[in-house]
Amino acid sequence: MNRSDIVITGVGVVSSIGLGREAFTRSLLNATSGVIELVDSTDGDRNATARFRFDNGNSGDVHQESPVEIGAPITDFDPKLYVKPRKALKVMCREIQTSFAASQMAIEDAGLTNLLPAEPAEQAKKSGRIAVDRIGAVFGSEMLYGDPEELADAFAACKTEDNEIDKSKFGFAAMRSITPLWMLKYLPNMPACHVGIAVNSHGPNNSLTVGDVSGPNAVLESCGYLKRGIADVMIAAAAGSRMNTTRSMFTEDQPLATAVDPVGRSSRPHAKDATGIVRGEGAASLILETAESAANGGRKPLAIVCGMASRFVPSKAFESGEFTTSSDADAGRGSSRAIEVAIQAALKDAGLTSNDIGLVVGHAMGDPVIDAAEAEAIAKAMPNVPITLPTGLLGHTGAATGMLGFIAAVVAAQSGQTPPVAHAADCRDGLPIADCAQPLNSKFVLAVSHTSHGSATAIIVSST
Numbered sequence: 259m260n261r262s263d264i265v266i267t268g269v270g271v272v273s274s275i276g277l278g279r280e281a282f283t284r285s286l287l288n289a290t291s292g293v294i295e296l297v298d299s300t301d302g303d304r305n306a307t308a309r310f311r312f313d314n315g316n317s318g319d320v321h322q323e324s325p326v327e328i329g330a331p332i333t334d335f336d337p338k339l340y341v342k343p344r345k346a347l348k349v350m351c352r353e354i355q356t357s358f359a360a361s362q363m364a365i366e367d368a369g370l371t372n373l374l375p376a377e378p379a380e381q382a383k384k385s386g387r388i389a390v391d392r393i394g395a396v397f398g399s400e401m402l403y404g405d406p407e408e409l410a411d412a413f414a415a416c417k418t419e420d421n422e423i424d425k426s427k428f429g430f431a432a433m434r435s436i437t438p439l440w441m442l443k444y445l446p447n448m449p450a451c452h453v454g455i456a457v458n459s460h461g462p463n464n465s466l467t468v469g470d471v472s473g474p475n476a477v478l479e480s481c482g483y484l485k486r487g488i489a490d491v492m493i494a495a496a497a498g499s500r501m502n503t504t505r506s507m508f509t510e511d512q513p514l515a516t517a518v519d520p521v522g523r524s525s526r527p528h529a530k531d532a533t534g535i536v537r538g539e540g541a542a543s544l545i546l547e548t549a550e551s552a553a554n555g556g557r558k559p560l561a562i563v564c565g566m567a568s569r570f571v572p573s574k575a576f577e578s579g580e581f582t583t584s585s586d587a588d589a590g591r592g593s594s595r596a597i598e599v600a601i602q603a604a605l606k607d608a609g610l611t612s613n614d615i616g617l618v619v620g621h622a623m624g625d626p627v628i629d630a631a632e633a634e635a636i637a638k639a640m641p642n643v644p645i646t647l648p649t650g651l652l653g654h655t656g657a658a659t660g661m662l663g664f665i666a667a668v669v670a671a672q673s674g675q676t677p678p679v680a681h682a683a684d685c686r687d688g689l690p691i692a693d694c695a696q697p698l699n700s701k702f703v704l705a706v707s708h709t710s711h712g713s714a715t716a717i718i719v720s721s722t
Contacts, residue, residue, distance in 0.1 A: 264481050265552050265559035266668055266719070268368025268545035270360040270495075273662065274330040274538055275651050278363050283669045287695050289680040291522035291651045292330040293536050328517045328524050330538030330653030331501050332356065346452065349442040351402050356541035357449035357497035358456070361395075364493065365457070368545040369557050375458035394461030394489045396480045397450035398472025398496030400657035403504040404444055411435040449497055461489045470621065471568070472496050473542065473661025474707045474715035478566050480546050490551040495543035498656025506537060511581035511591060511710055512625045512654070525654075527622030527647045528629050528685045533585070535623045538653025542661040544668065558722070561671045564702065565608025565718040571596035573631075573712040581710065585626045592631030593712035601639040601706060604716035608702075612640045615718070616700030617676055617692075619667040621660065621707045623649045628710060633689055640704070644692045646670070646677045660707030664717055667705035671721045674698050 271278060274292025275285035284290070340359035341347050350358065365371055373387045382389040415431035416423050442448065447465035454463045462483045466472045473496030480492035500506060513534030518524050525536035552559055574590030575581045582589055605611060618640050622629040636645065648666040655662060670677060675695050679685070682693035701721040708714040 263549045264484050264563040265547055265549050266544050266561045266563065267547050267552050267557045267559050268364040268366070268370065269560060269665055269668060270363025270367060270543040271541070271662070271665060272332055272335060272356040272360045273540040273542070273652055274332055277335060279367055279669070282665070283673060285651065286648060286666055286669055286677045287673065287675055289651065289678045291525070291680070292538065293328055293522050293525050293653055294331070295517065295521050296327040296329050296331070328515070328521055328536055329501055330525065330536055332539055335359070349439050350452065351404065351443045352502070353402055353497040353499055353541070354443070354449050354452060356539070357397060357495050357543065358452050360497070360541040360543040361453045361493055361495050364543040364545050369555070370491070370545065373555070375456070376460070377458070388491060390458055390460040392461060392490040393457060393459045393492070394463055394480070394483055395450045395454045395459055395493040395495070396462065396464045396466065396476040397453070398476045398657045398661055399446040399449055399465045399467050400469070400472065400498050401467070402444040402446055403502045404440070406504055408436065408440065449495065453493060453495070457493070462492070467657070468713060469657065469709040469711065470659045471707045471709055471713045471715045472657040474664055474705070474717055475568055476661070477546070477664060477717060478568055478715065481563060481566065484546060484548050490548055492546045493543060494546055495541065496658045496661035497541035498658035499539035500537035500654055500656050501539040511575070511583060512623070512628070513583040513585055515624050523681055525624055525650045526681050526684065527620065527624050527649050528633060528689060528691065529624070529681050530684060530686050532624045532626055532629065535625055536653035538655045540652060540655040540658040540662050542658060542665045544665065560722070561668045561719040562722055563717070564720050565604045565610065566716065567600045567603030567607055568713070568715045569596050569600040569603060570713050571599065573710060576711045587627070587630070589627045591625065591710035592628035592708060593714065594631040594634040596712045596714035597632055597635035597706055597708050598639045600714040600716040601635065601704065604704065604718050608718045610702060610718065612643060614700055615640060615643050615702050615704050616698035617670055617703045618643050618645045619663050619670065619703065619705040620645050620647045621649070621663055622647055623654045623659070632706070632708065633686060637688060642690060644676055644690050646692050647679050648677065650679055650681065660715065663707055664705045667703040667717070667719055670698065671701065671703045671719050674721060
């Protein structure tokens with residue numbers, strides 16, 4: 259099987275810039291930002307969670323990193339519209355809900371709704387549905403964190419008369435006050451599990467937790483199953499969040515962005531004045547099929563998968579084991595070499611050169627150190643190719659970041675348009691950042707994704 263025999267027939271998105279492929283496409287092509295100022299409220303999705311730092315390593319006084327809390331939350335999302343049976347919601351945290359919804363959107367977008375749930379092979383031959391062993395799911399995921407309120411009663415029961423916490427009491431207190439189903443809400447493999455159960459998939463099922471590249475690697479693995487002939491249809495997805503209250507209290511290895519005016523332009527990948535990431539959340543899913551499967555079902559592909567690669571070259575921070583949020587050039591986050599060789603390998607896999615590529619979808623996130631690594635790699639491997647930066651609209655969405663970038667590549671290829679970057683005029687010299695929407699000069703689009711540790715992926719898609 260050739261790479262061109264793998265096609266994308268459906269896309270689903272739950273993001274701060276829109277729900278569904280059409281809304282996501284409109285926002286992407288109009289540079290509509292999902293970054294907003296968060297407010298101190300327990301209502302809805304706009305909770306402001308300040309992040310604090312110790313002034314001296316892991317000790318001393320603490321200071322709040324940003325006087326204005328900003329983020330890119332998903333708004334107007336009602337999980338009850340997508341999750342059936344609704345009783346399943348009690349064992350779904352927000353990331354599971356969004357990934358399930360994105361997958362249902364992708365299934366509908368591909369025209370598979372009436373073909374699912376899958377049925378045993380002999381029964382499927384008569385009904386026309388998909389056979390249970392011919393559909394699978396691979397999801398990118400990450401550590402999922404619970405809400406502090408869920409543990410509040412258990413911690414309260416550990417308080418002594420002196421208002422101290424007696425840790426020895428926590429085990430018994432937790433058993434009495436925390437629902438027995440609590441862990442099922444936060445297992446990283448549950449998004450793929452819930453979707454697999456919903457569609458009655460007996461085919462390949464896996465969950466990948468490799469940071470920002472989790473989603474693209476789910477695409478790579480799904481394509482591997484299709485190429486090996488052990489599935490005809492794969493659901494590839496990823497969900498992540500940096501908005502969760504508990505998660506945001508942990509120290510990340512990227513600095514946070516400072517709010518600018520207007521707030522919607524605070525996520526500034528590759529900008530000369532970028533100070534850090536904007537926290538976001540999101541989920542994205544796509545349906546991958548063999549070209550034969552799509553043709554037999556009368557489903558018109560949105561895009562063709564042409565080439566792909568995953569590489570690892572350790573970053574300096576990974577080699578030293580010293581990850582900091584410093585913006586100094588020697589902080590060592592990200593691996594320029596990993597990004598470069600992933601791009602080169604994807605081009606070779608597709609039988610293309612950099613001159614054949616009409617657009618690069620960058621993964622830059624506003625972290626000056628990681629962005630510099632990407633800029634160096636793109637300048638070497640993809641000189642003079644227009645670049646778009648969806649994280650400027652979406653913020654950093656954890657394990658969903660790479661998949662949302664890949665969906666942006668699919669949208670660009672399918673629409674034939676270069677999504678503009680609103681802050682292009684402020685970006686570093688030497689990078690051809692797209693400052694306005696314009697027709698692609700080639701049907702091939704390359705999406706890169708990478709991590710601070712040194713993992714990198716590159717996937718090339720084209721219009722049909």
